[in-house]
Amino acid sequence: MAERMQFEYNVDGGNFTRAGFASSEIKKILKKLNVDIGIVKRTVVATYEGEVNIVAHAYSGTIYVDIDTERIRINLKDEGPGIPDIDQAMEEGYSTASSQVREMGFGAGMGLPNMKKNADEMHITSEVDKGTEVEIVMFLNNKE
Amino acid sequence: MTVADVVKVLGLEVFSGADGLDRDVTGGYVSDLLSDVMGNADAGEIWITLQTHKNVMAIASLKDLAAVILVSGHEPDDNTAQQSDEENIPVLGTSKSAFEITGKLYELIK
Numbered sequence: 725m726a727e728r729m730q731f732e733y734n735v736d737g738g739n740f741t742r743a744g745f746a747s748s749e750i751k752k753i754l755k756k757l758n759v760d761i762g763i764v765k766r767t768v769v770a771t772y773e774g775e776v777n778i779v780a781h782a783y784s785g786t787i788y789v790d791i792d793t794e795r796i797r798i799n800l801k802d803e804g805p806g807i808p809d810i811d812q813a814m815e816e817g818y819s820t821a822s823s824q825v826r827e828m829g830f831g832a833g834m835g836l837p838n839m840k841k842n843a844d845e846m847h848i849t850s851e852v853d854k855g856t857e858v859e860i861v862m863f864l865n866n867k868e
Numbered sequence: 869m870t871v872a873d874v875v876k877v878l879g880l881e882v883f884s885g886a887d888g889l890d891r892d893v894t895g896g897y898v899s900d901l902l903s904d905v906m907g908n909a910d911a912g913e914i915w916i917t918l919q920t921h922k923n924v925m926a927i928a929s930l931k932d933l934a935a936v937i938l939v940s941g942h943e944p945d946d947n948t949a950q951q952s953d954e955e956n957i958p959v960l961g962t963s964k965s966a967f968e969i970t971g972k973l974y975e976l977i978k
């Protein structure tokens with residue numbers, strides 16, 4: 725493969741009919757690059773959860789994908805309400821999702837914990853009333 | 869065992885995605901929480917749920933699930949059925965409850 729590949733996808737806040745589109749495109753790319761299937765699976769889970777978080781909570785966002793021979797770096801950046809207490813947001817079962825979102829089966833407070841479980845590294849920064857940035861890193865050469 | 873075998877033995881309705889009936893079934897997963905399925909279901913499993921919206925297909929596709937069974941007489945939304953046809957992942961239906969159909973599926977593939 726090329727030494728380095730970069731892609732980006734826009735995500736609309738509130739548009740659940742398109743939720744998962746970016747994750748699906750990223751999955752296709754990783755499979756085409758013959759990335760180890762276990763890494764593809766973990767990347768897909770983490771990316772999908774991040775994509776749904778943008779749809780469920782933010783006004784708009786962008787998913788930046790940066791792949792080189794060492795690692796996959798995915799940066800999910802949104803303009804939105806931000807997260808006042810990141811530790812609380814990371815707790816399983818804690819969610820601020822609306823009742824509509826919950827009726828669809830989202831908003832169980834499992835999204836961020838699922839991301840953390842599946843990513844090799846995860847970093848969150850957030851500013852209230854501005855937005856949130858979640859970066860996940862998957863290492864390609866140690867298949868733990 | 870294929871999805872078609874499961875359809876036949878359990879008497880399921882095929883709403884959409886009939887081109888995927890030859891998919892192999894390796895197990896099942898029962899949940900109405902999408903993150904739970906995303907985090908814990910495995911490729912090749914049949915997902916039993918009452919959720920009918922299009923995001924069900926996004927998850928089924930991302931997780932390479934074999935098929936989806938909608939319980940208690942639920943039917944897929946139009947755009948759910950459409951994506952099921954595009955992805956060749958069947959959406960099936962039963963009038964039985966999640967409890968009953970899960971029991972039958974478990975007996976069939978355990």
